[in-house]
Amino acid sequence: MTAASFGQPITPAHVAGVIVLLLVAACIPFVVSSFHLLQFTMVVVYAIALLGLNILTGYNGQISLGHGAFYAIGAYTTAILLDRTGIPYWAAIPIAGLICFVSGFLFGLPALRLEGLYLALSTFALAIATPQLLKFRGFEPWTGGVQGTFVSTFAAPFGLPLKWDQWLYLFALAIAALMFLLAWNLLRGATGVAIVAIRDNPIAATSMGINTALYKSLTFGVSAMYTGIAGALGALVAQFVSPDSFSIFLSLSLLVGSVIGGVTSLSGAIFGAFFIQFVPNLADQVSKAATWAVYGAVLIAFMYAMPAGIAGLVSATAKRLLRR
Numbered sequence: 001m002t003a004a005s006f007g008q009p010i011t012p013a014h015v016a017g018v019i020v021l022l023l024v025a026a027c028i029p030f031v032v033s034s035f036h037l038l039q040f041t042m043v044v045v046y047a048i049a050l051l052g053l054n055i056l057t058g059y060n061g062q063i064s065l066g067h068g069a070f071y072a073i074g075a076y077t078t079a080i081l082l083d084r085t086g087i088p089y090w091a092a093i094p095i096a097g098l099i100c101f102v103s104g105f106l107f108g109l110p111a112l113r114l115e116g117l118y119l120a121l122s123t124f125a126l127a128i129a130t131p132q133l134l135k136f137r138g139f140e141p142w143t144g145g146v147q148g149t150f151v152s153t154f155a156a157p158f159g160l161p162l163k164w165d166q167w168l169y170l171f172a173l174a175i176a177a178l179m180f181l182l183a184w185n186l187l188r189g190a191t192g193v194a195i196v197a198i199r200d201n202p203i204a205a206t207s208m209g210i211n212t213a214l215y216k217s218l219t220f221g222v223s224a225m226y227t228g229i230a231g232a233l234g235a236l237v238a239q240f241v242s243p244d245s246f247s248i249f250l251s252l253s254l255l256v257g258s259v260i261g262g263v264t265s266l267s268g269a270i271f272g273a274f275f276i277q278f279v280p281n282l283a284d285q286v287s288k289a290a291t292w293a294v295y296g297a298v299l300i301a302f303m304y305a306m307p308a309g310i311a312g313l314v315s316a317t318a319k320r321l322l323r324r
Contacts, residue, residue, distance in 0.1 A: 022173075022177060025173055026170065026173065028040050028169065029162075029165070029166040029169050029170060030166070034163075034165050037165050037166065037169055038165060038237060039277055039278070040169060041165070041168060041169045041172055041233075041237050042234070042237060042277050043270075043273045043274055043277045044169070044172045044173055044176045044233075044273070045172060045230050045233045045234045045237060045273075046230065046254075046257060046272070046273035046276050046277060047176055047269045047270050047272075047273035048175070048176050048179050048226055048227075048229055048230040048233070048269075049067065049071060049226065049227045049230035049231070049254055050254060050257050050258050050261060050268075050269035050272045050273055050276075051179060051180060051183055051226055051266060051269040052067070052222065052223040052224065052225065052226025052227045052230070053067055053223060053226075053227065053254055053255065053258045053263075053269075054258055054261075054262075054263055054264070054265070054266065054268060054269055055183060055186075055187070055195075055219065055222060055223050055226070056219055056220060056222075056223035057255075057258060057263055058258070058262075058263035058264040058265070058268075059187060059192070059195050059196055059199060059219075059264065060195045060196075060198060060199050060215075060216065060219045061198065061199030061200075062119060062216065062219065062220065063116065063117075063119055063120040063123075064119075064120070064123040064220075064223070064251075064255070065120050065121075065123045065124040065127060065248075065251050065252065065255060066122075066123030066124055066125070066126035066127035066130075066251050067123070067127075067223070067224070067227045067251055067254050067255075068127050068130070068246050068247070068248065068249075068250035068251035068253075068254060069123075069126045069127050069129075069130040069246070069251070070100045070103065070104060070224040070227040070228050070231065071227050071228070071230060071231035071234065071246060071250060071254075072130050072131070072134065072231060072241075072243075072245075072246035072250075073096070073099060073100050073103055073130075073228055073231065074096040074097070074099075074100050074227065074228030074229060074230065074231025074232040074234075074235075075096075075231040075232060075234055075235035075241045075245075075246070076134065076143060076231075076235075076241055077092070077095065077096040077099050077100075077228070077232065078092045078093065078096050078151065078231075078232040078235045078236065079149050079150075079151045079235050079241045080142055080143075080149075081095060081096075082151060082152050083149060083150075083151075083152070084142075088154075089154050089236060090171075092232060093175070093229055093232045093233065094229075096228050096229060096231065096232040097225045097226075097228050097229040097232070098225070099228065100224045100225050100227065100228025100229075100231075101221045101222065101224060101225035101228070102221070103224055103228075104220045104221040104222075104223060104224025104225065104228075105217050105218065105220060105221030105224075107126065107220065107224070108216060108217035108218075108219075108220030108221060109217055112213050112216060112217065123251075124248070124251075127248045127250075127251040128248055130243075130246060131243040131244065131246055131247055132243075134243035134246070135243050143243075144241075144242070146242070146243065146244075147242070148240055148241055148242025148243070148245075149240070149241055149242075150239060150240050151235050151236060151238070151239045151240060151241065152239075153239060155167075168236060168237065172233050172237075175229065175233065179226060179229065180266060180269075183226075183266055184266060186222070187266070191215075194210045194215050195215060195219055197210060198210065198212050198215055198216060227254075253276050254276070256272075256275070256276070256299065257269075257272030257273060257275050257276040258272055259272075259303075259309065260272050260275045260299070260302050260303075260306075260309060260310060261273070261275065261309050261310055261311055262308060262309025262310055262311030262312050263309060264308075264309075264312075265309065265311035265312065265315070267311050267314075268309050268310065268311035268312075271309070271310035271311055271314075272309075272310075275302075275310075279295065279298055280295055282298075283295040283298060
């Protein structure tokens with residue numbers, strides 16, 4: 001994925017690997033229990049969110065500690081649309097993505113004056129403020145306030161012999177595949193070159209005629225759109241949204257998953273999603289009294305052993321094997 005984003009050709013081995021990966025992923029609903037299927041569905045959801053964060057942080061160099069806010073906007077948009085308008089669930093997802101794109105673009109405009117840690121702090125403030133805004137009494141008729149709101153379920157279309165959770169997983173997987181394809185296509189072209197150039201040397205990018213302000217705002221908007229679509233799917237999985245579900249811990253978890261998976265790699269979003277979903281549960285099984293201590297130790301071990309993320313380690317290992 002990373003190589004392709006810089007214009008290198010896609011080999012038949014790459015295409016075959018992606019096809020095999022999709023086929024294996026499509027078989028999961030028929031071989032695991034309902035509980036584990038929902039976990040794998042959340043892996044797909046987190047992968048979409050991390051993909052957007054990787055585009056922003058890994059490829060454009062903008063640090064965000066507040067993407068949980070856009071996840072919440074996408075989730076609440078979907079819940080409100082399904083509750084108030086009765087539109088199909090599949091139609092609510094692009095609307096949620098569009099709203100998050102506009103929100104991210106508008107947030108990115110004033111953030112252009114900020115860089116590095118100052119930008120991170122501004123997004124951190126956004127993540128902290130969002131749950132409180134969702135609890136605001138003026139928004140309570142729409143958001144449900146502190147009580148939250150339920151999200152209606154749906155059946156598989158066209159009379160397909162699939163359970164609700166099986167169809168939801170396959171639906172999310174199809175959207176994830178589309179979003180990865182769009183990201184790959186975006187980053188391998190002239191737009192991707194401009195995005196990366198701004199990260200590497202903004203002064204040189206400006207001298208080359210690149211409108212850095214526009215590209216940075218658009219990148220923030222695209223990243224927010226990805227996270228909003230993930231939030232919309234997450235609301236369908238949980239069937240419930242509440243302000244406490246979108247605390248600052250969600251934003252931090254997304255950033256951790258992005259770095260652990262490989263922040264400068266599209267495929268790193270998949271590895272990071274598995275880390276977010278399963279490592280906290282494994283840490284809890286190891287020690288219920290010191291869950292977060294175990295989690296912290298695992299996090300440190302990952303960073304020490306894989307400074308370029310899991311995707312970086314996989315890529316380096318594959319290159320060594322090919323040389324031999």
